[in-house]
Amino acid sequence: xxxxxxxxxxxxxxxxxxxTLRCSPRSGDLSVYWYQQSLDQGLQFLIQYYNGEERAxxxxxxxxxxxQFPDLHSELNLSSLELGDSALYFCASSSAGQGGYGYxxxxxxxxxxx
Amino acid sequence: xxxxxxxxxxxxxxxxxxxxxxxxxxxxxxxxxxxxxxDGGAPTFLSYNALDGLEETGRFSSFLSRSDSYGYLxxxxxxxxxxxxxxxxxxxxGSARQLxxxxxxxxxxxP
Numbered sequence: 001x002x003x004x005x006x007x008x009x010x011x012x013x014x015x016x017x018x019x020t021l022r023c024s025p026r027s028g029d030l031s032v033y034w035y036q037q038s039l040d041q042g043l044q045f046l047i048q049y050y051n052g053e054e055r056a057x058x059x060x061x062x063x064x065x066x067x068q069f070p071d072l073h074s075e076l077n078l079s080s081l082e083l084g085d086s087a088l089y090f091c092a093s094s095s096a097g098q099g100g101y102g103y104x105x106x107x108x109x110x111x112x113x114x
Numbered sequence: 115x116x117x118x119x120x121x122x123x124x125x126x127x128x129x130x131x132x133x134x135x136x137x138x139x140x141x142x143x144x145x146x147x148x149x150x151x152x153d154g155g156a157p158t159f160l161s162y163n164a165l166d167g168l169e170e171t172g173r174f175s176s177f178l179s180r181s182d183s184y185g186y187l188x189x190x191x192x193x194x195x196x197x198x199x200x201x202x203x204x205x206x207x208g209s210a211r212q213l214x215x216x217x218x219x220x221x222x223x224x225p
Contacts, residue, residue, distance in 0.1 A: 088154070
């Protein structure tokens with residue numbers, strides 16, 4: 001157990017639907033990052049939150065949004081889903097150690113859009 | 115922007131040594147990290163180099179040359195369980211600390 005909790009582990013849904021992925025960071029970590037990994041692809045940065053505020057945005061589609069709550073858990077909302085959104089979605093948290101670049105990843109949510 | 119290049123596949127035999135190279139282009143360099151990912155699993159942090167030189171952690175070592183925009187991950191005494199994907203990543207400028215990952219190197223360790 002890495003200390004970063006993601007739910008659900010698997011999600012199967014139809015095109016056009018909306019889903020919410022949840023992430024609880026490691027205790028004490030204020031930063032949460034969301035990454036998308038499509039089949040045999042690298043990790044694409046989506047968005048980062050720090051202590052409740054959006055800190056950085058990557059290649060996140062307008063159909064996707066996220067937020068971080070006062071208890072530091074984060075949710076990634078994916079709407080109007082398309083087949084191409086099928087992927088592994090990881091969240092990670094980090095502390096000040098390793099320059100802030102030593103991420104701890106959750107086990108991911110595997111999203112399948114049918 | 116930032117871009118990284120690493121080989122897509124490397125194969126080696128158990129007990130051998132393998133080196134996975136990574137070259138990067140970035141505006142503003144904030145360290146090179148390495149992550150390991152087994153099939154379908156979570157990426158796990160291996161090492162972080164902010165300064166030039168070699169960092170050793172057990173069987174794994176990581177090297178950085180900032181003047182050459184180059185680094186490598188060295189795995190010694192390979193074991194079957196080392197078969198995985200290995201990603202190099204560079205950090206962003208500013209306070210965000212987000213990582214840009216390379217496309218990954220699939221290491222296969224043969225008996």
